[in-house]
Amino acid sequence: MDKMAKYKDIATIIRNRILEGVYPTGGLLPEQIKLAQEFQTSRMTIQKALEILNFEGLIYSTQGKGTFIKSNAASLSRLDTSINQYVGTTELFKDQAVVKSQILKNELRLPNADEQDKLQLTKTDAVYDIIRVRYLDTAPYCIEHSVMPAKILGDLTDNILKESIYAYLENQLNFKIGAAYRKISADQPNQMDQEYLKCAITEPVLQVEQTVFLQTGEPFEYSTTRHRFDKGSITTINMGNARAN
Incomplete structure (x- = not known):
């Protein structure tokens, strides 16, 4: 190299x-x-x-x-994501596919009560409200709805959103990404899933709700990502430390 x-x-x-x-x-x-x-x-x-x-x-x-x-x-499937994986879609698939983003929404607004709690914000702290469809090559992979504090992200342009927010955080703003809390569930497809992920109304979607933190412990993202049922899964690894009671 x-x-x-x-x-x-x-x-x-x-x-x-x-x-x-x-x-x-x-x-x-x-x-x-x-x-x-x-x-x-x-x-x-x-x-x-x-x-x-x-x-x-x-x-x-x-x-x-x-x-x-x-x-x-x-x-192990290339589309499987570790339950502890939070490097972002672009980094995850950078050697496997061309990751493209279709921006459906990028707006500044004030956070609601739930977002204030999860992102440790006051009601006057502005947030970016972002919705993107992520594609692997030309195939729809997921819909990401992210809420992120403006005081951390600065001027978050559409050009940044078309690439990688995490790379922008680490390479341009010099932040280090730390831990993440995730909640995983199955759901019925909504109208947006059917339109952008090409889901049939009878096909389930995998939903991942997460809060991601900087290494300092400050939360910088609260997001919900919805995947087609046939575009990967979330895996968890038991490292052999469990003991029967």
Whole structure:
């Protein structure tokens, strides 16, 4: 690589190699020092990348033997999203498809009581009210309805919304994205789902309601995302720490 890769980028590359069979299931990953040499980065950065893949349930490490690819890793769908995944649609699919956005709404307004509570705002703090349809190549993937504080986002233009809000936050505003709280449910398609996601009235949609925080703990997004039933799922990984009572 031409420059030092970030650990998230390295994790994406290794993940794709696993899903594509470049690294066979049940086999060993290359040693960390060899990966560090390939990506022209430090071993610590490689370890952070592997922590992501371990958390996603793709790999596991055995002391003295190395890091192995789990036998079911290749069966994980590219459209599956980890329950802990909050990197954003553009980052999630950047090596798999062209992500495009159709902006249906981008307005400044005052928050309602629920938004004030979730985003820790006063009733006079302005928010952006954003609705976007996200496409993978030309296929509709989801409808995102996001409410975000103007005091954090600054001048949020349509050009930014057509690309990645998260990339704008991290690369232009120098914020670091932290944790997220998610609520996942199934719902019947509404008129907007039927129009933009091409859902039949009998087909369910997957709804993800989330509040996302900066590393400082300040909430910067309250959103509801609605997916076609056949365009992915939310996965959760039990890392083996559960105990029967």
